[in-house]
Amino acid sequence: MGLLDRIAECSLFNPDRYVHFFVANQHVGYTEKKFASRLIDSSFSPTFLSENGKLHVNPRLKTPDERTKAVEKVLLKLREMGFVPGWRNEQYPVVRRFGGKPLLSVERAAVSLLGVRGSGVHLNGYVKRKKQTLMWVGKRSHLKPTGPGKFDQIVAGGMPIGISVKDNLIKECWEEASIPREIAKNAQSVGVVTYLTERPDGLRHDMEYVFDLKLPDNFVPMNVDGEVSDFFLWPLSKVKKSLAEGSDFKFNSGLVAIDFLVRHGYIKPEDPEFVGAALGTNAF
Amino acid sequence: MGLLDRIAECSLFNPDRYVHFFVANQHVGYTEKKFASRLIDSSFSPTFLSENGKLHVNPRLKTPDERTKAVEKVLLKLREMGFVPGWRNEQYPVVRRFGGKPLLSVERAAVSLLGVRGSGVHLNGYVKRKKQTLMWVGKRSHLKPTGPGKFDQIVAGGMPIGISVKDNLIKECWEEASIPREIAKNAQSVGVVTYLTERPDGLRHDMEYVFDLKLPDNFVPMNVDGEVSDFFLWPLSKVKKSLAEGSDFKFNSGLVAIDFLVRHGYIKPEDPEFVGAALGTNAF
Incomplete structure (x- = not known):
């Protein structure tokens, strides 16, 4: 595991x-x-x-x-x-x-x-306390059609037709975590994560546009649209442990979290899983 | 182009x-x-x-x-x-x-x-001045067997057997740019870049371990081992322009620079080249 x-x-x-x-x-x-x-x-x-x-x-x-x-x-x-x-x-x-x-x-x-x-937007929301990085993790509502009750980025959503990637992200930031536009617009585009995988509800061949956003230390997310049941602020060690131990994260959100750990130097080249993690988050 | x-x-x-x-x-x-x-x-x-x-x-x-x-x-x-x-x-x-x-x-x-x-280490050395990011670019010696006279990261080198990735990076930091160990050790591992391509001297199927290092604003690199003829501090707009206009960067160093521009939000999803750039730096 x-x-x-x-x-x-x-x-x-x-x-x-x-x-x-x-x-x-x-x-x-x-x-x-x-x-x-x-x-x-x-x-x-x-x-x-x-x-x-x-x-x-x-x-x-x-x-x-x-x-x-x-x-x-x-x-x-x-x-x-x-x-x-x-x-x-x-x-x-x-x-x-x-x-x-x-x-x-x-x-x-x-x-x-x-x-x-398909494509979507995923936002890694994090804070720095002293030298430690903590990540906001959402728990998806049990009523969601995909990944009910699974852990997720603080904000994630599909990419419909007729809206720009950044506008979609800003919209989702408000609906899912009440992150105001003035903060959301600082989200930094950092790349993509792709996958091709069979899910119970069909084939998912997606590219997720990935963003990082350093949030104010006192910011507390609140869900507006009923799609998130709870938010937690976790040290990266806990994020990594949860990912390594089982499928508690929604499948694609897990990939995005692993990509964050790689990009932020939390999984290092000396880690036996580093190469697989770095290559695997962008396999298709 | x-x-x-x-x-x-x-x-x-x-x-x-x-x-x-x-x-x-x-x-x-x-x-x-x-x-x-x-x-x-x-x-x-x-x-x-x-x-x-x-x-x-x-x-x-x-x-x-x-x-x-x-x-x-x-x-x-x-x-x-x-x-x-x-x-x-x-x-x-x-x-x-x-x-x-x-x-x-x-x-x-x-x-x-x-x-x-094959594998190697590449370091993106950058500084922040006010809100602008500038990148140190090395010009390779005309005597190098590969990519003579081409632009390169501030530090890059092959990954021989018997040395850890981080130790190799620290060694190259000193030899290529006189970055002392105390600064070099802060380099952050941010992922990998891979490619499979025919070069005049043979087939290159490499993975480069990529690191970012924010350098002190007053730091000036100096080459020790004769492998770099000059260093320049460029705004990212100039890096992007040089990459877009031709093959002035060494082939793989160009990929690493594009990866940096993507990860640091300098190439955005709205850019028509974004998806190709984000996917292409890790194609094999």
């Missing part, structure tokens, strides 16, 4: 279970075979097609807008049939590459079912 | 030009075909063997010590024949994975000829 188990949990991908999914002749993801067969069911209008064992959005749909509308219809139908749980009414971009131009947008709940790339 | 060209220059690998190289049945590298054929030349003792188009160290050599001695003999012979330029008398470990246990050690000049993994 150790940090590398957290990384292994973010690298579970068996390609045999999936078909390649294409939009406009561009490979955008891996769709679970059963869900793919539902998408191409002939009782729907021909929005999805199968060709040489690959799943395609019908190439007759030429524009992102046309594709978005047609795909939405199919997803709503599948939702009615109970195959798209956790509908959120949030549109997420479908891209060829992380950070690339959206080829269409889809309901958030369908991202992992379609097996397309 | 841009930052992503620097990353592309660190991702040049055509597997057709190489054979897989094995030690103790473990894949340790890619050896250029011409050099591999010299290693298995029958006029040498049978230290290297070819099997199914793969290059092997003779499995009769059971221990790292036996392999090291036998391989050294072959390399010295090839050196005499002019096929191993730039002999340094420094032993480097040959590993299955970065940070793994050495299966043997070889002369530094042979690392890129054998196409085995």
Whole structure:
């Protein structure tokens, strides 16, 4: 048991279970075979097609807008049939590459079912007391559809279409931890963490935009949107111990925390897990 | 022209030009075909063997010590024949994975000829003036065998066998920039940068241990070992401009500098090159 188990949990991908999914002749993801067969069911209008064992959005749909509308219809139908749980009414971009131009947008709940790339923002909130670094850790509400009751960064959220990364971060800072804009805007972009892994609710092939924010020593986070049940201020030794001992952190938040420990010199080259930790937080 | 060209220059690998190289049945590298054929030349003792188009160290050599001695003999012979330029008398470990246990050690000049993994230490030395960050940049001596006259981190060096990463860094800090131990020991380990790329002198499949060090504002580096011809203190805007405009930085030092710009928030998610820069500095 150790940090590398957290990384292994973010690298579970068996390609045999999936078909390649294409939009406009561009490979955008891996769709679970059963869900793919539902998408191409002939009782729907021909929005999805199968060709040489690959799943395609019908190439007759030429524009992102046309594709978005047609795909939405199919997803709503599948939702009615109970195959798209956790509908959120949030549109997420479908891209060829992380950070690339959206080829269409889809309901958030369908991202992992379609097996397309997703992205989000994660904020490491920390304070310095004397020479010690302490990290704010959130405990996710038991009502969250993903990772209920798991530990998390002080702020984390998905990246919907139509908002900039920094604006999304500032919005989430307020909703999740009541960090005011004047403080949140000082958050420093420090890189990305990526993973490709099978979760109970589908395939997650995500890139998280990672930010660090040194908070005032007297700042106490308070949740606004009901998504966090509690906050704790932990020394990094406790963060590391929790990560090494089991899956108490949400899978991707664990990766982001390990990345923080590496970047802040808390896992050193002499640590047998250093190389695996440093390489593993950005494996895909 | 841009930052992503620097990353592309660190991702040049055509597997057709190489054979897989094995030690103790473990894949340790890619050896250029011409050099591999010299290693298995029958006029040498049978230290290297070819099997199914793969290059092997003779499995009769059971221990790292036996392999090291036998391989050294072959390399010295090839050196005499002019096929191993730039002999340094420094032993480097040959590993299955970065940070793994050495299966043997070889002369530094042979690392890129054998196409085995290498590692090194790179230090970003910076100062803060008011709110501006400035980075110390070294200009490599024109006499260096690799990257003569190129820009570099204030301190960078290879990672030979038998010394810890931190001790090696502290040693290089003194030799390359006269940074005393009391300051050098504060260098913070911040992660790794990796690449697999063809260079004129062979294949480089390296992992660089990256450190950041905030230097006193009045500190001025001075080279001790003749490997650096000059030092400059540049605002990050100038570092970025130089990286974007051409190959004035040594190939791997450019990657380390881009990683610094990403981690310190100087390349932001809104920058079209952000995702490529953040992902590309750790591509292999």
